[in-house]
Amino acid sequence: MALPPHIAAATPGPATRQPTYALVGNPNCGKSTLFNALTGLKQKVGNYPGVTVEKKVGTAYSQHGQPITVIDLPGAYSLAARSPDEAVTRDVLLGRRADTPQPDRILCIVDATNLERNLYLVHQILDLGRPVILVLNMMDVAAQAGLEIQAERLEQELGIPVIPCQAVNGQGVIELKVAMSRTDLPLPRHAWDVPAAIAPAVAEIQASLVAHDRKLPLSARAEALLLLTDQDSVRVAGSTPLSPRTAEILKSWQQRWESDGTDWAGMLVNSRYDSIGRIAAQVVTQAGAGGPTLSDKIDAYATHPLWGWLMLGSVMGLLFLSIFTLAEYPMNLIDDLVANLADWVKGSMGEGDLRDLITDGAIAGVGGVVIFLPQILILFFFIGLLESTGYMARAAFIMDRLMSRVGLNGKSFIPLLGSYACAIPGIMATRTIEDHKDRIVTILVAPLMSCSARLPVYLLMIAALVPGDRVPVGTKVGIMLLMYTLGTVGAFGFAWLFKRTLLKGAPPAMIMELPPYRLPGVRDVLFQMLERGWLFLRRAGTVILGISIVLWFLSAYPKAPDGATNQQQLAQSFAGRAGHALEPAIAPLGFDWQIGIGLISSFAAREVFVSTMGVVFNAEAEGDDTAPLRKALLEAKWPDGRALFTPLVCFTLMIFYVFAMQCISTIAVVRRETNSWRWPLFQLGYMTGTAWILSFIVYQGGRALGF
Amino acid sequence: MTLSELTVGASAVVREFPKSGAAFIRLREMGLLAGTRVTLVRTAPLGDPLEIKLRGYHLTLRKTEADHVVIEPVV
Amino acid sequence: MTPEFQSVAALGIVALTLLAFAVRAWRRRRRPAGCGGGCACPSVKFKRG
Numbered sequence: 001m002a003l004p005p006h007i008a009a010a011t012p013g014p015a016t017r018q019p020t021y022a023l024v025g026n027p028n029c030g031k032s033t034l035f036n037a038l039t040g041l042k043q044k045v046g047n048y049p050g051v052t053v054e055k056k057v058g059t060a061y062s063q064h065g066q067p068i069t070v071i072d073l074p075g076a077y078s079l080a081a082r083s084p085d086e087a088v089t090r091d092v093l094l095g096r097r098a099d100t101p102q103p104d105r106i107l108c109i110v111d112a113t114n115l116e117r118n119l120y121l122v123h124q125i126l127d128l129g130r131p132v133i134l135v136l137n138m139m140d141v142a143a144q145a146g147l148e149i150q151a152e153r154l155e156q157e158l159g160i161p162v163i164p165c166q167a168v169n170g171q172g173v174i175e176l177k178v179a180m181s182r183t184d185l186p187l188p189r190h191a192w193d194v195p196a197a198i199a200p201a202v203a204e205i206q207a208s209l210v211a212h213d214r215k216l217p218l219s220a221r222a223e224a225l226l227l228l229t230d231q232d233s234v235r236v237a238g239s240t241p242l243s244p245r246t247a248e249i250l251k252s253w254q255q256r257w258e259s260d261g262t263d264w265a266g267m268l269v270n271s272r273y274d275s276i277g278r279i280a281a282q283v284v285t286q287a288g289a290g291g292p293t294l295s296d297k298i299d300a301y302a303t304h305p306l307w308g309w310l311m312l313g314s315v316m317g318l319l320f321l322s323i324f325t326l327a328e329y330p331m332n333l334i335d336d337l338v339a340n341l342a343d344w345v346k347g348s349m350g351e352g353d354l355r356d357l358i359t360d361g362a363i364a365g366v367g368g369v370v371i372f373l374p375q376i377l378i379l380f381f382f383i384g385l386l387e388s389t390g391y392m393a394r395a396a397f398i399m400d401r402l403m404s405r406v407g408l409n410g411k412s413f414i415p416l417l418g419s420y421a422c423a424i425p426g427i428m429a430t431r432t433i434e435d436h437k438d439r440i441v442t443i444l445v446a447p448l449m450s451c452s453a454r455l456p457v458y459l460l461m462i463a464a465l466v467p468g469d470r471v472p473v474g475t476k477v478g479i480m481l482l483m484y485t486l487g488t489v490g491a492f493g494f495a496w497l498f499k500r501t502l503l504k505g506a507p508p509a510m511i512m513e514l515p516p517y518r519l520p521g522v523r524d525v526l527f528q529m530l531e532r533g534w535l536f537l538r539r540a541g542t543v544i545l546g547i548s549i550v551l552w553f554l555s556a557y558p559k560a561p562d563g564a565t566n567q568q569q570l571a572q573s574f575a576g577r578a579g580h581a582l583e584p585a586i587a588p589l590g591f592d593w594q595i596g597i598g599l600i601s602s603f604a605a606r607e608v609f610v611s612t613m614g615v616v617f618n619a620e621a622e623g624d625d626t627a628p629l630r631k632a633l634l635e636a637k638w639p640d641g642r643a644l645f646t647p648l649v650c651f652t653l654m655i656f657y658v659f660a661m662q663c664i665s666t667i668a669v670v671r672r673e674t675n676s677w678r679w680p681l682f683q684l685g686y687m688t689g690t691a692w693i694l695s696f697i698v699y700q701g702g703r704a705l706g707f
Numbered sequence: 708m709t710l711s712e713l714t715v716g717a718s719a720v721v722r723e724f725p726k727s728g729a730a731f732i733r734l735r736e737m738g739l740l741a742g743t744r745v746t747l748v749r750t751a752p753l754g755d756p757l758e759i760k761l762r763g764y765h766l767t768l769r770k771t772e773a774d775h776v777v778i779e780p781v782v
Numbered sequence: 783m784t785p786e787f788q789s790v791a792a793l794g795i796v797a798l799t800l801l802a803f804a805v806r807a808w809r810r811r812r813r814p815a816g817c818g819g820g821c822a823c824p825s826v827k828f829k830r831g
Contacts, residue, residue: 077737113763113764114763114764116762117738120736120738265727266735269735303751350783352785352788352792353788354789354791356792357792357795401753401754401755404755410756509733511737511767549796549799550803553792553793
């Protein structure tokens with residue numbers, strides 16, 4: 001064991017504990033590809049407690065079959081964190097998180113085509129005083145661009161192993177594994193000049209970190225340097241805060257510098273880049289100036305004032321088309337499977353509550369949510385594909401100006417787009433938004449985008465609204481389009497409102513790298529898609545299963561007398577009573593208690609409204625054919641004999657569905673993503689409130705106009 | 708002259724840079740420093756944000772930030 | 783299985799579900815920084831590293 005004493009002291013030694021590497025690098029440098037290449041499928045994905053940053057841990061095997069733990073830290077440009085992702089990377093590396101031990105060794109991956117900027121993070125990490133291995137990824141691309149990089153020279157300059165590599169095709173991975181299994185990894189020996197004006201502050205903060213925050217001396221120096229560039233840094237739940245003494249010292253230095261005009265943070269960044277510039281000058285040779293690259297040529301079209309829009313429109317169109325057409329077959333398949341399973345249970349069990357619980361509760365409830373799995377998989381496949389090719393950044397670049405009109409930035413575009421399929425993946429995709437307020441606003445408005453669960457409700461209501469096949473298809477499509485437009489306009493309107501009132505903040509910056517276009521890493525994309533799909537299924541199998549069982553109970557108890565029809569049973573049940581209790585609140589919208597039951601049951605998933613209406617009006621829809629149900633709806637009456645589903649009520653009900661927040665799964669995801677009950681409850685309130693008010697205006701206005 | 712006034716395709720060297728502000732610290736960490744050579748590659752279809760090239764890679768920033776970056780055009 | 787037995791079993795399952803939700807909420811309250819054993823939570827083994 002030739003580890004330096006301060007590391008040997010921190011780790012129990014190789015005999016009792018396998019070495020742990022943290023994998024760190026800039027976004028877009030091939031980090032996930034390398035992680036997948038190193039660990040294969042031996043990965044475990046979770047969350048850092050309290051923050052929704054993905055935690056990935058995998059096991060790699062050395063040439064001798066020794067297991068090596070690899071923690072894949074989120075991509076970061078700097079340890080002075082600007083997003084929750086970067087904050088987790090910083091906090092793990094500095095040993096600030098109780099849930100993740102400070103890694104013994106660090107694996108830094110850099111994009112060889114863009115060495116200078118990538119080395120900035122490496123430079124900060126070298127300060128930590130841990131053994132570091134540097135991986136020069138995309139050496140082939142660099143060679144094509146006429147860049148010659150002398151890895152041996154870099155090795156000498158930094159004093160750490162430097163491994164050239166092409167993670168995409170696995171070249172260099174064996175050499176990397178050999179280096180990773182070394183027990184005698186050297187410590188970095190790079191020196192750089194901390195500006196003289198700042199040095200005393202660094203020393204004082206370092207001493208305080210050692211004394212008051214129980215940090216090791218070398219890591220304390222790195223942290224001191226970092227604290228000085230890390231103004232108003234992002235804090236995440238689950239990380240240990242600074243001791244008050246250290247925070248005080250830091251503050252007093254900052255006040256002193258502010259008063260005498262010292263640009264301390266800028267000076268530190270400058271001297272790092274000076275040091276990096278010197279290294280790069282010795283290591284990198286650029287052969288020839290190089291004309292426009294393939295990326296430049298593609299971008300001339302992809303971000304062109306005309307072709308750019310067309311391309312974005314086609315990509316979006318293709319995304320939608322695949323979500324709604326490609327997903328149809330597997331969705332029908334799942335639908336059939338669920339129906340067959342329910343039939344089989346019905347056939348093999350005697351009549352009774354347990355059978356009903358299994359078929360009407362568990363199978364119907366979970367099936368109703370699992371049916372969206374194909375759409376979710378397709379959406380994540382597309383998002384992954386767009387991310388890995390580099391087009392995602394262009395979409396954000398093009399859309400930024402429009403999004404900034406409502407106070408958001410281009411990065412909110414894809415999450416909102418994805419919410420047309422289902423708000424859950426859309427909300428999960430907001431993790432790429434750095435600014436906390438922007439992210440909350442995007443999460444708050446995402447469920448206003450009409451998700452595909454509303455589609456069956458719209459279809460049923462349109463069928464009841466314009467009965468018969470006499471009306472041209474155009475009218476039906478027009479109404480449908482109107483609903484989608486209303487939701488979209490609502491989402492942007494509320495985003496505008498929230499950015500001006502509740503979540504006021506400076507307009508967010510749009511500092512984003514436009515990475516060169518690359519061929520997609522299909523394996524990595526598929527892998528990520530399956531991971532997300534699995535998380536979704538696990539949810540369906542636990543929380544949603546539980547909710548479905550409870551909802552079943554509410555509609556099955558208390559029991560009606562023997563011989564009652566399903567309809568009478570439902571009226572008698574807790575759900576029916578809730579519908580009755582709800583009636584005074586929804587009567588001004590033209591809805592009676594039976595529609596109220598539908599509204600309540602929608603919380604399991606909005607399309608459950610359709611099947612509930614089937615039970616309420618005692619007309620089971622046969623497969624996709626809603627004709628019997630439609631007929632039953634049109635025959636439904638208020639006690640005084642007025643028709644219940646007048647065209648105006650159908651239209652009002654659609655308006656209500658556009659705006660109302662009626663999805664327990666979304667509420668649960670928002671709670672998890674925002675880590676508090678405040679936002680999901682607020683969302684429930686403002687959306688349902690808006691839905692009520694608008695429905696009231698439409699219904700009462702429509703009646704006044706004589707509809 | 709500021710970065711937002713640069714014409715598309717032209718290059719310049721950064722002269723002055725705002726000291727504070729989270730966005731500017733991040734821009735520096737991304738390698739945009741006094742003395743760095745930048746090229747304005749293009750603007751987005753609606754005129755904002757800008758795409759610049761520096762240190763061999765492409766970066767976007769909004770005009771509101773570019774307004775504060777003082778540059779000296781390179782002929 | 784008689785309908786009576788089925789009713790008892792079904793009610794038992796409903797009670798168990800409610801209990802599971804209560805336990806989840808309680809665990810979350812006790813450890814607010816953690817994610818309370820919901821999905822996508824690191825397992826205990828994971829945390830020990």
